[in-house]
Amino acid sequence: MxxxxxxxxxxxxxxxxxxxxxxxxxxxxxxxxxxxxxxxxxxxxxxxxxxxxxxxxxxxxxxxxxxxxxxxxxxxxxxxxxxxxxxxxxxxxxxxxxxxxxxxxxxxxxxxxxxxxxxxxxxxxxxxxxxxxxxxxxxxxxxxxxxxxxxxxxxxxxxxxxxxxxxxxxxxxxxxxxxxxxxxxxxxxxxxxxxxxxxxxxxxxxxxxxxxxxxxxxxxxxxxxxxxxxxxxxxxxxxxxxxxxxxxxxxxxxxxSDMERQLITGIAHDKNESKITLTRVPDKPGAVANIFGPLADAAINVDMIIQNVGREKGETDVTFTVPTSDLDRTMQVLEAAKESIGYNRLISDSNVAKISVVGVGMKSHAGIASTMFKALADRGVNIQAITTSEIKVSVLIEEDYTELALRVLHTAYGLDAEDAA
Amino acid sequence: MxxxxxxxxxxxxxxxxxxxxxxxxxxxxxxxxxxxxxxxxxxxxxxxxxxxxxxxxxxxxxxxxxxxxxxxxxxxxxxxxxxxxxxxxxxxxxxxxxxxxxxxxxxxxxxxxxxxxxxxxxxxxxxxxxxxxxxxxxxxxxxxxxxxxxxxxxxxxxxxxxxxxxxxxxxxxxxxxxxxxxxxxxxxxxxxxxxxxxxxxxxxxxxxxxxxxxxxxxxxxxxxxxxxxxxxxxxxxxxxxxxxxxxxxxxxxxxxSDMERQLITGIAHDKNESKITLTRVPDKPGAVANIFGPLADAAINVDMIIQNVGREKGETDVTFTVPTSDLDRTMQVLEAAKESIGYNRLISDSNVAKISVVGVGMKSHAGIASTMFKALADRGVNIQAITTSEIKVSVLIEEDYTELALRVLHTAYGLDAEDAA
Missing domain, CATH: 3.40.1160.10 (Acetylglutamate kinase-like)
Incomplete structure (x- = not known):
């Protein structure tokens, strides 16, 4: 009872x-x-x-x-x-x-x-x-x-x-x-x-x-x-x-209860994110704060953040994602802050999807991320950004590849049901 | 205020x-x-x-x-x-x-x-x-x-x-x-x-x-x-x-506030009553209780009650009204109680309407009822039953005469609006 x-x-x-x-x-x-x-x-x-x-x-x-x-x-x-x-x-x-x-x-x-x-x-x-x-x-x-x-x-x-x-x-x-x-x-x-x-x-x-x-x-x-x-x-x-x-x-x-379980529990996707890139941002202390401070003030939820090395010394490219529903507002905020940030170009792309591999097992095992990158590369899926947490690896890809990526990764991590077609 | x-x-x-x-x-x-x-x-x-x-x-x-x-x-x-x-x-x-x-x-x-x-x-x-x-x-x-x-x-x-x-x-x-x-x-x-x-x-x-x-x-x-x-x-x-x-x-x-008001305030009608008559009920103490006791037990609401003198000595006719929605149930109760009541015939009629003349003024004035009876008689409207309260006189008539009776009484009591057609 x-x-x-x-x-x-x-x-x-x-x-x-x-x-x-x-x-x-x-x-x-x-x-x-x-x-x-x-x-x-x-x-x-x-x-x-x-x-x-x-x-x-x-x-x-x-x-x-x-x-x-x-x-x-x-x-x-x-x-x-x-x-x-x-x-x-x-x-x-x-x-x-x-x-x-x-x-x-x-x-x-x-x-x-x-x-x-x-x-x-x-x-x-x-x-x-x-x-x-x-x-x-x-x-x-x-x-x-x-x-x-x-x-x-x-x-x-x-x-x-x-x-x-x-x-x-x-x-x-x-x-x-x-x-x-x-x-x-x-x-x-x-x-x-x-x-x-x-x-x-x-x-x-x-x-x-x-x-x-x-x-x-x-x-x-x-x-x-x-x-x-x-x-x-x-x-x-x-x-x-x-x-x-x-x-x-x-x-x-x-x-x-479950000693034999897979390293990876599940694979999720999210098509409701958009990617924003600011080029040639000054590579100096406080520059990143100049970008994300105004966005935080506008209550815009920033997800993945990647800072690339720029082509010129002393400059860097900054890429991040926001919910697509916040894209217009994000662009307005950043355009208004162009002076204080000091970027060169502001580029947005809503044709992206985030694929996330999740599993508590990955904490104690290596190789999860490299399996992901290799499986996607083999099918010609280009990775635009990567973030990781203790139990998750997320990649940003072109939206059109979403379904392909899900199927490829589902197989690569050994998740396919045996009795299914 | x-x-x-x-x-x-x-x-x-x-x-x-x-x-x-x-x-x-x-x-x-x-x-x-x-x-x-x-x-x-x-x-x-x-x-x-x-x-x-x-x-x-x-x-x-x-x-x-x-x-x-x-x-x-x-x-x-x-x-x-x-x-x-x-x-x-x-x-x-x-x-x-x-x-x-x-x-x-x-x-x-x-x-x-x-x-x-x-x-x-x-x-x-x-x-x-x-x-x-x-x-x-x-x-x-x-x-x-x-x-x-x-x-x-x-x-x-x-x-x-x-x-x-x-x-x-x-x-x-x-x-x-x-x-x-x-x-x-x-x-x-x-x-x-x-x-x-x-x-x-x-x-x-x-x-x-x-x-x-x-x-x-x-x-x-x-x-x-x-x-x-x-x-x-x-x-x-x-x-x-x-x-x-x-x-x-x-x-x-x-x-x-209103010293000049009419004796009669309004005239209402109700087509949702039915009339029931029991003929040749023994005219002795307790006879009426034998009729209305079973109806009260069945939670049937009896309205007008009239007891006529019967044709034979020691007998009487009893007429009363109930809501038409309770008519079937009323008939069942009375048929089941035929022995104890001891009536001769049970007659129902749902083709009746109750016309009520209402006014607090009538308490201190005579002639209200006779005006009503005369006005209706002049137009050939037959009165089947009458009840009165301190401020109301109600008559039961054939349903088809309802509208005629309302118009006749409205005029008879001087209620007609002057500016209306």
Whole structure:
């Protein structure tokens, strides 16, 4: 018998038929003897409908009132799931953010969870009642409804799992787990049985959109084991021994459980970056600060940074990447700062993609990067920039080569599934 | 300067364009220097959508969870109206039922308001902030959301007006006031400047669907002056001296303000009653109890009751009316009780209408009933039953004569507008 927090996203809650299906999945867990709490998102599309109402009412909505409007979507699905569970003969009740309560900081529409009083929830679960909690919301110290920002329901689920000391947090999505790479591109992609928090953070930050980065960070901090699995498959109730999805766990647990695992866990890609190069920047102390200071002031998130040796002595070329959505603003900031930086030319290129190889195994092994460079060079893929972290190597390539690079690297690191085509 | 509670129904809140229009009406009042609280319904159709979700999820929804789902409709409009008011430069914030709080009894989906703490609201209003309150809902002692039943927003508005000691409660509807009779039938119908609580209760109970009966009863008990007016006209901000709608006030206030008023205030009709006759019932003590006991047990609401002398000595005919929606059930109950009642025949007729003449003036004047009987007889309208109360005379006639009877009586009591066709 375990204590489990289950979380269902908007696609799983879209309409009464799907809510009934979710009720069946939840009831299987309760029938298996587990103590169950469920965190729900709003019906897919409903949050957009409510957000649009706010936008139509005013271009600058008061975030506190925006929260009052938008939080209603999860309130509806929490009530409906309770009703659907009761109609299956289960005991269930909804616990709204202000009822538990889930205390957050004051920052409306982008609040962070401060503290959850899980005692009422634990008492209910221990009595055999299923607790249904609307995700994405809480209550401020002033007693007003707050929301956590888009995708905040994953974070709600992890925070509640931590508060009730759950054995695991099952996040039901429209994919059935975390894959070695995007299975829509690489047919030989394999579902991972386990992945560490650190790997998941790196994979999420480079484009694998399975979980909110924020929720993974919180799970790592609080030591909450997450399972990612699908609400649209018929795998039945996962037992404690055999879990159908991907478990996201700590590195310690990983080392104990999975000695034979690959050096590389997964390969992610991100086409939403753009490359900027400033040529002939003076090679002297403070020059780089002159570039990135104004960008930081403009809240532009700079990712890869490479400083090349320039052709002339005392000069250098500086290349870096920014999200493509920030490209125009970045160019404006740099053009305005041309005098103080003292560059020659400002060149931008949005036709690039970042390919990242991720794995906790690489920390203790050499050769990961050189395998990457050789495999890409063999197929004529030119590397424009490189960055590394303890568990990740990222390269910037021309965007058109993205799919080729993913397939080549998936094979080179021995990740291909044996039974796939 | 006055303290005003304004209430807007679902039609007035249906969509952002209309909510903007409501915001303008509210702001006019605030700009005129009044302290303003606003009670809102859900967008027209939204409550039905939410109720249907609950019905689809389970034929027997848990009323507590039903309330969680259905109360969200007013939460959305309260937030949106606050946003719309802020975009007009006004200060406004929403106060949800659990925030004020509005305490109700536990009876989910049909709760009654127990107690409202209006202190936070009064403080906000005095500081110049407009308070927006979702109607129809409150919080139970157990800390869960309750709703007051359909149409409960009128009751919320009156209860809040009482709690904050408002000078009046303005109920905005899709009609611009209370008329002497249905203006769709009688073109010469006049809008009333004033009507008493008692008259309004009688008019509402016999078919004039302007206000919830419940809210009028509460207003009478708490001494809250109600104004009924339309949110779709351009009368501008009503001043304290000249009010565009109909004021519903106490008899005392009426006597002071309106010495010249008519004996008869209005004429209502109700086509939703059916007539039942039991012939040759034994004329002995307890016989009538044998009829109405079983109907009371079945929670069937009996209205007019007439006992005629039967043709044979020791026997009597009993006639009464019930809502047509209860007719089938009434017939079943009476057929099952034929033995114990001991009647001869059971006759039903749904082709009847009740016409009611209402006015506090009739208490001190004779001749009201005879005017009615003569006017109807002159036009060949047969009266099947009569009941009277202190301020009302009702007759039951054949349904086909409804419109004719309304026009004849409207003229007979001198209610016709002079400027109408």
């Amino acid at each position: 375990a204590r489990i927090v289950m979380k269902f996203g908007g696609t799983s809650m879209a309409g009464i038929e799907r809510i009934r299906r979710v009720a069946q999945i939840v009831r299987q867990q309760a029938d298996a003897g587990h103590e169950v709490a469920v965190v729900v998102s709003a019906m897919a599309g409903d949050t957009d409908r409510l957000v649009n109402f706010c936008r139509e009412a005013s271009t600058l909505s008061d975030p506190a009132e925006y929260d009052v409007v938008v939080a209603s979507g999860e309130q509806v699905t929490a009530g409906l799931l309770s009703i659907a569970l009761q109609s299956l003969g289960a005991r269930a009740r909804s616990w709204l953010g202000w009822q538990m309560p889930i205390r957050t900081i004051e920052a409306h529409s982008k609040a962070r969870i401060d503290d959850i009083d899980g005692s009422a929830l634990v008492a209910a679960m221990q009595s055999g009642e299923i607790a249904i909690i609307p995700g994405f919301q809480g209550i401020s110290e002033a007693g007003r409804i707050t929301t956590l920002g888009r995708g905040g329901s994953d974070t709600s689920a992890v925070a509640i799992a931590a508060a009730v000391k759950a054995d695991r947090c099952d996040i039901y999505t429209d994919v059935d787990g975390v894959y070695t790479t995007d299975p829509r591109i690489v047919t030989k992609a394999k579902k991972l049985k386990t992945v560490t928090f650190e790997e998941m953070l790196e994979l999420a930050s480079v484009g694998a959109k399975v979980l909110q980065t924020r929720s993974v960070g919180l799970a790592m901090k609080e030591g909450v084991r997450i399972q990612v699995l699908s609400s649209f498959t018929d795998d039945g109730a996962p037992s404690a021994d055999e879990l159908p999805g991907t478990m996201i766990i700590s590195e310690d647990e990983m080392e104990k | 006055a303290r005003i509670v304004m209430k807007f129904g679902g039609t007035s809140m249906a969509g952002i364009e209309r909510i903007r229009r409501v915001a303008q009406i509210v702001r006019q009042q605030a700009d005129a220097g009044h302290e303003v609280a606003v009670v809102v319904s859900a967008m027209a159709g939204d409550t039905d959508r939410l109720v249907n979700f609950c019905r689809e999820a389970s034929t027997l929804s848990d009323p507590a969870e039903y309330d969680v789902v259905v109360a969200s409709g007013e939460q959305v409009t309260a937030g949106l109206l606050s946003i719309a008011l802020q975009s007009l430069g006004a200060r406004a914030r929403s106060w949800l039922g659990w925030q004020m709080p509005i305490r109700t009894i536990e009876a989910h989906s049909k709760a009654r308001i127990d107690d409202i703490d209006g202190s936070a609201l009064v403080a906000a209003m005095q500081s110049g902030e407009i308070a927006i309150i979702p109607g129809f809902q409150g919080i139970s002692e157990a800390g869960r959301i309750t709703t007051l039943g359909r149409g409960g927003s009128d009751t919320s508005a009156v209860a809040i007006a009482a709690a904050v000691k408002a000078d009046r409660c303005d109920i905005y509807t899709d009609v611009d006031g209370v008329y002497t009779t249905d203006p769709r039938i009688v073109t010469k119908a006049k809008k009333l400047k004033t009507v008493t609580f008692e008259e309004m209760l009688e008019l509402a109970s016999v078919g004039a669907k302007v206000l919830q009966t419940r809210s009028v009863g509460l207003a009478m008990k708490e001494g809250v002056r109600i104004q009924v007016l339309s949110s779709f006209t351009d009368d501008g901000a009503p001043s304290a001296d000249e009010l565009p709608g109909t004021m519903i006030i106490s008899e005392d206030e009426m006597e002071k």
